[in-house]
Ligand SMILES: Nc1ncnc2c1ncn2[C@@H]1O[C@H](COP(=O)(O)OP(=O)(O)O)[C@@H](O)[C@H]1O
């Protein structure tokens with residue numbers, strides 16, 4: 001964990017960045033694969049609390065894919081994915097909502113433990129996220145998987161203004177009354193746009209976008225939006241990385257200033273990105 005002395009020295013070096021981002025909103029997608037151990041979770045929470053303390057507004061959108069898969073397995077249900085999206089029947093949806101609810105409160109409790117004031121929300125609270133049914137690749141029916149129809153950000157804006165750190169789980173309210181399971185990357189991108197965030201940071205379990213997935217030194221520190229289709233076509237960006245770049249692109253098109261895919265396994269990755277010139281990971285740029 002970060003010591004008070006380390007915290008102070010970070011703060012001194014961070015002063016110009018604190019001025020730059022003061023009052024701005026930063027949406028952080030905290031992915032299941034980045035929530036790997038207790039120490040790292042605590043480092044992420046101290047980063048969020050520190051940001052809020054200096055006047056920057058973090059908003060967390062969390063995932064929990066590995067934890068959902070683990071719980072389904074314990075219940076004897078095999079997970080099935082189509083194009084990176086979990087096929088979600090109503091029994092699976094119950095488990096998804098349950099696991100995400102538990103993770104949400106764990107994150108909130110950790111924020112509070114480190115001196116912040118976390119508030120957990122699901123997309124159903126005040127219709128924060130409304131969703132419509134999303135079809136899988138080849139128009140396949142993949143059940144209760146949703147796509148974001150609309151974000152109604154007023155509740156989150158109020159929570160931010162009152163000094164809290166909102167923590168949002170990627171569950172959507174369907175106009176048809178159903179509950180939808182939405183990939184957390186898509187929620188983070190849409191939330192960043194709706195909140196007019198300055199930055200979107202996606203924490204995951206790799207260094208960023210690699211030109212060669214077997215070589216961690218092949219990190220692409222910046223990629224431009226118009227390079228992405230070819231990177232996907234050539235199979236360089238695949239699987240779970242596709243929704244991440246797609247959501248960065250949407251966020252940029254929606255007016256977010258900068259989007260980043262970072263290694264959540266690096267302690268204090270968020271501070272290294274926000275409070276240094278060089279940053280870490282991959283920046284997806286216009
Ligand atoms: N070009 C690439 N560079 C790095 N990782 C990639 C790339 N293409 C695909 N990936 C994969 O994307 C994964 C991250 O997506 P995912 O597993 O869905 O993460 P999360 O649970 O954090 O949302 C990486 O672990 C890696 O296996």
Ligand SMILES: CC(=O)N[C@@H](CCC(=O)OP(=O)(O)O)C(=O)O
Nearest residue numbers: 031032063064065085086183184
């Ligand atoms: C439709 C769909 O696939 N939803 C995801 C929601 C959680 C998520 O996105 O978690 P990560 O960010 O940890 O991957 C799922 O059920 O796994």
